[in-house]
Amino acid sequence: xxxxxxxxxxxxxxxxxxxxxxxxxxxxxxxxxxxxxxxxxxxxxxxxxxxxxxxxxxxxxxxxxxxxxxxxxxxxxxxxxxxxxxxxxxxxxxxxxxxxxxxxxxxxxxxxxxxxxxxxxxxxxxxxxxxxxxxxxxxxxxxxxxxxxxxxxxxxxxxxxxxxxxxxxxxxxxxxxxxxxxxxxxxxxxxxxxxxxxxxxxxxxxxxxxxxxxxxxxxxxxxxxxxxxxxxxxxxxxxxxxxxxxxxxxxxxxxxxxxxxxxxxxxxxxxxxxxxxxx
Amino acid sequence: xxxxxxxxxxxxxxxxxxxxxxxxxxxxxxxxxxxxxxxxxxxxxxxxxxxxxxxxxxxxxxxxxxxxxxxxxxxxxxxxxxxxxxxxxxxxxxxxxxxxxxxxxxxxxxxxxxxxxxxxxxxxxxxxxxxxxxxxxxxxxxxxxxxxxxxxxxxxxxxxxxxxxxxxxxxxxxxxxxxxxxxxxxxxxxxxxxxxxxxxxxxxxxxxxxxxxxxxxxxxxxxxxxxxxxxxxxxxxxxxxxxxxxxxxxxxxxxxxxxxxxxxxxxxxxxxxxxxxxxxxxx
Numbered sequence: 134x135x136x137x138x139x140x141x142x143x144x145x146x147x148x149x150x151x152x153x154x155x156x157x158x159x160x161x162x163x164x165x166x167x168x169x170x171x172x173x174x175x176x177x178x179x180x181x182x183x184x185x186x187x188x189x190x191x192x193x194x195x196x197x198x199x200x201x202x203x204x205x206x207x208x209x210x211x212x213x214x215x216x217x218x219x220x221x222x223x224x225x226x227x228x229x230x231x232x233x234x235x236x237x238x239x240x241x242x243x244x245x246x247x248x249x250x251x252x253x254x255x256x257x258x259x260x261x262x263x264x265x266x267x268x269x270x271x272x273x274x275x276x277x278x279x280x281x282x283x284x285x286x287x288x289x290x291x292x293x294x295x296x297x298x299x300x301x302x303x304x305x306x307x308x309x310x311x312x313x314x315x316x317x318x319x320x321x322x323x324x325x326x327x328x329x330x331x332x333x334x335x336x337x338x339x340x341x342x343x344x345x346x347x348x349x350x351x352x353x354x355x356x357x358x359x360x361x362x363x364x365x366x367x368x369x370x371x372x373x374x375x376x377x378x379x380x381x382x383x384x385x386x387x388x389x390x391x392x393x394x395x396x397x398x399x400x401x402x403x404x405x406x407x408x409x410x411x412x
Numbered sequence: 413x414x415x416x417x418x419x420x421x422x423x424x425x426x427x428x429x430x431x432x433x434x435x436x437x438x439x440x441x442x443x444x445x446x447x448x449x450x451x452x453x454x455x456x457x458x459x460x461x462x463x464x465x466x467x468x469x470x471x472x473x474x475x476x477x478x479x480x481x482x483x484x485x486x487x488x489x490x491x492x493x494x495x496x497x498x499x500x501x502x503x504x505x506x507x508x509x510x511x512x513x514x515x516x517x518x519x520x521x522x523x524x525x526x527x528x529x530x531x532x533x534x535x536x537x538x539x540x541x542x543x544x545x546x547x548x549x550x551x552x553x554x555x556x557x558x559x560x561x562x563x564x565x566x567x568x569x570x571x572x573x574x575x576x577x578x579x580x581x582x583x584x585x586x587x588x589x590x591x592x593x594x595x596x597x598x599x600x601x602x603x604x605x606x607x608x609x610x611x612x613x614x615x616x617x618x619x620x621x622x623x624x625x626x627x628x629x630x631x632x633x634x635x636x637x638x639x640x641x642x643x644x645x646x647x648x649x650x651x652x653x654x655x656x657x658x659x660x661x662x663x664x665x666x667x668x669x670x671x672x673x674x675x676x677x678x679x680x681x682x683x684x685x686x687x688x689x690x691x692x693x694x695x
Contacts, residue, residue, distance in 0.1 A: 174479040174543040174570065194553065195475030195540060197456035268477070271456045278554040281476065283547040284565045295555045300456040304532055307454060319534075319608040322666040323695045326617055328631060330694040346694070348615065348631040369507050369559065370449045371461060371469050379610045382695055384449070384558045410658050411617035411629070412636075412665050412674075 164240035164290045168192060170283070171262040178269060178288070181236040182209040188266040191255060192288065194281075196270030197300045198229070199247040205266050206230065206249040229301060235273060240290050245272050246299065272297045323382035326411030328353040331364065333375055340373055341365040341396060356393060356406035363396040367406075382408070445550075445563035448507040450474070452555065453533035460541065460560070461506040465491055469506065470538035474551070474560075478542030481516040484525075487538045488518035495519060503545070509562060515544065544569050612670040612691020616641055620658040627678070639689040645678035665691075 168176045169189075179187040182201060185208050190201075206212055211230050232247045252268065259265040275297040277290035307315075328351020331342040341363035347353045358364070364372050368391040370381035385391050385408055393406040451459045453473075461469040470487055481503070485495055495518050503511045524537050547569035552561040615634020616627050627645040630637050647655050650664040651674070665674055674689045 170570070174547070176476050191477060193475070193477030194458060195473050195477045274553065275456075275555050278552065278556075280550065280552045281546075282550045282565075283569070284550070284567055293554055293556050297456070297555075300454075304455065307532070316606055318606045318669075320611050320667060320669060321608045322611040322662075326615070326631075327695050328615075330613070348634060348694075350629065351631055368449075369447055371463075371506055373469060375610060376608065377469070379608075379695060380451075381449075384451075409617050410619060412614040412662065 162291070164238060164277075166238040166240060166288045166290065168286055168288055170286060171258070173258050173262065175258065176281070176288075177262075177265065178237055180267075180269060181234075183211065183233050184236075185209040186236075189264060190267045190269050191258075191265055192274075193268045193270055194274070196268045198272050199232075199235070199245065199270045200250050200252055200255070200268040201230075201232070201247045202251050202255075202266040203249060211247070211249065235269075237269070237288075237290070240277075242273055242276060247272070271300070321376060321379035321383060323379060323408075324385050325387045325408040326352060327382060327406070327408055329358065329364075331375055331378060333373075339363070340371070342372055342375055342378055344395075352406060352408050353393075356404045358393060358395060358404060358406070359397065361397070364393060365396055365401065366392070366394040368392060445561045446507050446509050447559040448505055448509065448562050449559050451535065453535055453537070455527060455533045457533060457537070458553065458560075459533075459535060459537070462541070463502075463504040465501050467491055468504075471535055472539050472541040473537060474546065474553075475540040475542050476546060478521075478540040480542045480544050481514060482521055482540040482542060483516050483518050484520040484537075484539045485518060486520070493518050505562075507559065507562075511545070511548070609669045610693075610695065611666060612668045612672055613694030614665065614674060614689050614691060615694075618647070618658045618661060620656075623656040625655050625658055625661055635689050635692040639687050640685075641676075641678065641687055641689065642680060645680050645685075648677045648679050648684060650674065650676045 166178060168178050171177050176192040177189050178192050180190045181187050182205050185205070188202075188205055190199075201209075201211065209232075211232055213230075228249065229246050230249050232245050233243065235242050235245055235247075247267070250267075255265050255268065274288075274290070275295055276292065277295075278293045280289040280291075282289070328348040329344060330346040332345045333342045337343075344353075344358060344360055344362045344364055346360055347358050364378065366372060367378060367381040368385045370377070370384070372378040372381055387408055387410055390405045390407050393404045395402050395404060448460055453459050458474040459471045460474055462472050463469055464483070464487070467490060470483075481500075483491075483493075483498075483500075488495060488498070491500075498516055498518050500514045500516050501512065503514045503516075505511075521540060524539065527533050528536055547565070549562040549564055554560070613634070614636045615631040616636040617629040618625055619628045620626075625647045627636075627641060627643055627647065630641050630643055647661055649655055650661050653660070653664065655661055661676075668674055668691050670691050670693045672691050674691065676687050676689070678685050678687055
């Protein structure tokens with residue numbers, strides 16, 4: 134318990150990046166790594182951990198962290214020198230560990246985290262398709278522009294300087310935040326000024342929100358949006374509720390034209406909208 | 413024993429789906445490549461939104477660790493589809509992709525139940541989008557961008573295979589952990605968070621240069637106009653904090669929902685003026 138409580142004193146409610154990790158030291162080039170599609174339709178890649186292996190790991194975009202078996206952890210000397218296994222180690226779990234190096238083909242990533250865990254589902258799958266020793270997840274692949282091609286059975290990695298951050302610390306901080314902080318609603322902020330007022334009645338189940346007002350000289354007015362229009366999408370995102378519209382408007386770029394799709398007199402129209410810095 | 417790994421272990425979305433073999437479905441030809449908007453949840457899952465049979469939007473995790481399209485039971489209920497295998501008449505993916513007659517499994521994976529119960533992802537999750545959908549596309553993930561790129565492939569995804577009798581206890585007690593983590597959640601007092609609120613509307617444009625921020629436009633009949641803000645005003649401070657960039661202003665205003673007041677000091681013709689703008693409704 135103590136080990137977990139310690140890092141949870143700080144109060145952080147911002148989603149996303151909390152801890153920067155070292156970025157990979159590769160040039161901006163592409164690495165093509167083949168994968169095997171096993172009977173259960175999971176992608177399996179050959180992975181070296183701290184130079185040991187190769188081991189077969191599942192490539193899983195649904196896993197926020199990578200996972201290695203106790204076998205890898207032992208062989209690749211992932212456990213710290215003074216490490217004592219916890220008394221109650223369900224599935225051999227030793228918690229989150231630092232891994233010096235993970236290699237997929239020619240691609241080397243340094244200083245990552247991985248959970249040491251004999252995942253029961255991975256074990257169940259390996260009882261059918263041969264040994265699998267863990268999962269390659271977000272902390273690895275998010276460092277790259279990652280392209281998955283099921284036809285060629287290839288994953289292409291291109292370093293993009295993105296820092297995946299430590300999801301566990303962020304979540305723990307979120308869970309341990311004081312009640313007052315947790316119960317303060319998050320504010321959804323548009324990136325800039327659009328110049329619209331919209332509405333959506335509770336019983337209205339049609340797509341889009343209704344534009345109630347467009348302010349003169351605003352970006353919305355310049356785009357040709359009119360009161361009475363139904364705003365269907367903003368920059369490709371559905372705007373089926375007022376909250377949706379605010380989320381979409383928080384994810385656009387300023388000073389660059391984006392598409393606002395409206396429904397007017399039964400016709401869909403794509404309007405070019407350029408949002409400007411403002412409030 | 414640490415809670416950290418438990419939570420992380422249930423976050424890893426490798427659902428053990430036991431199912432019987434099903435017939436493959438036809439797919440319509442699609443135009444290449446489509447920008448699919450995504451969000452990264454607080455749990456670092458890649459979320460895309462879908463509409464199923466015209467209903468939604470629902471939040472799905474892009475999960476190569478899941479062999480099928482897994483739709484949670486509450487969503488199934490909304491669609492009037494019972495637990496088990498089902499054929500979805502249409503699946504629209506935000507950004508403009510659409511599939512017809514897609515085989516899916518209606519079942520709530522314990523990971524989704526656990527995460528939603530704790531309010532961890534920061535957004536309600538409605539299911540896992542797995543191989544039978546994903547393998548129709550070449551997918552590009554880039555977390556420096558706001559959209560993924562999905563290019564339709566020519567070949568159909570293969571039929572997912574059941575694990576068979578050789579695999580014992582695929583869940584292996586992982587589902588028990590959800591119960592454990594839920595109990596721990598009670599003690600930590602964590603849980604679902606209140607719905608977010610839209611930021612208030614002020615109605616002026618800004619530009620910054622040489623550590624100074626100026627008002628470049630005030631929209632007529634906007635809250636800023638009514639409060640007396642003028643084009644050309646230099647914003648000296650916001651909420652008592654000195655302002656050197658547009659972001660300094662936005663950072664203060666971004667905390668304010670409609671009805672709240674933004675207090676700013678502007679310099680106009682060498683004189684300072686206090687201006688209080690009460691945020692209205694809009695964006």
